[in-house]
Amino acid sequence: MFMRIDHVGIACHDLEERIAFFERVFDLTVVAREINEEQGVKEAMLHIADGQGGGSYIQLLEPLGPDTPVGKFLAKRGEGVHHVAFGVPDVVQAMEKIGDSGVRLLDKTPRHGSLNSSIAFLHPKDVGGVLTELVQAAERQPESTSNTTNADS
Ligand code: MC0
Numbered sequence: 562m563f564m565r566i567d568h569v570g571i572a573c574h575d576l577e578e579r580i581a582f583f584e585r586v587f588d589l590t591v592v593a594r595e596i597n598e599e600q601g602v603k604e605a606m607l608h609i610a611d612g613q614g615g616g617s618y619i620q621l622l623e624p625l626g627p628d629t630p631v632g633k634f635l636a637k638r639g640e641g642v643h644h645v646a647f648g649v650p651d652v653v654q655a656m657e658k659i660g661d662s663g664v665r666l667l668d669k670t671p672r673h674g675s676l677n678s679s680i681a682f683l684h685p686k687d688v689g690g691v692l693t694e695l696v697q698a699a700e701r702q703p704e705s706t707s708n709t710t711n712a713d714s
Contacts, residue, residue, distance in 0.1 A: 562655055565612035567648040567696040568620040568675070572631050573640050576623035580605050583619060592618075593676055601629025606675050614648050615698030620675060644682070646694035652679045655695050659683060671697070 573579040583589045589607040596603050607619045622643060624632035634643055649655040652671045660666050665684035674680030677699035685692040 563647040564614045565648045566617050567646040568618040570620045570644040572622050572634050572643040579621045601625045644692035644694050646696045649695050652695050652697035656681050
């Protein structure tokens, strides 16, 4: 079901500061930035490698406010790994199969994710304490840094 690790989401207080660190120390490059109002985050994707069905990335996440998933996580646990996202060929099929196993889906239908992907989250309490995301990559990925704001879907 899983083709690759699509991204590791890392929660931070200051996105620009954390991007500068990853660029300077690990020589990574930001390929996309987005404000995702629905998820309550300002985020950046830093490319690591290309894999089966899409790329793999580090995703840096700054909350848009305290009463958001990442805002609450930071208040409770501080900065660090927020979730792990796996690339799947078909997110709806993966949701159905995983839902049948009894793991709770946090989304009833796929939502808009980074790089125009379709995403769905699984409850961390049912996955050994790891907030887990399913990602179906967009057919075509952007080739350069984009600045988009998405408040819909
Ligand atoms: C909360 N918990 C986590 C966790 N967040 N455990 C592991 N990893 C996390 N990231 C644990 C808490 O410690 C708590 O356990 C329990 O789950 C309930 O958490 P809560 O703080 O009371 O908060 P809730 O219940 O309001 O919400 C938690 C939940 C929520 C995971 C359901 O954050 C959610 O729906 N997340 C999915 C959406 C999301 O995270 N969006 C932001 C990334 P205890 O033991 O203390 O009871 S958006 C994104 O990443 C997009 C843009 C993309 O990738 O493209």
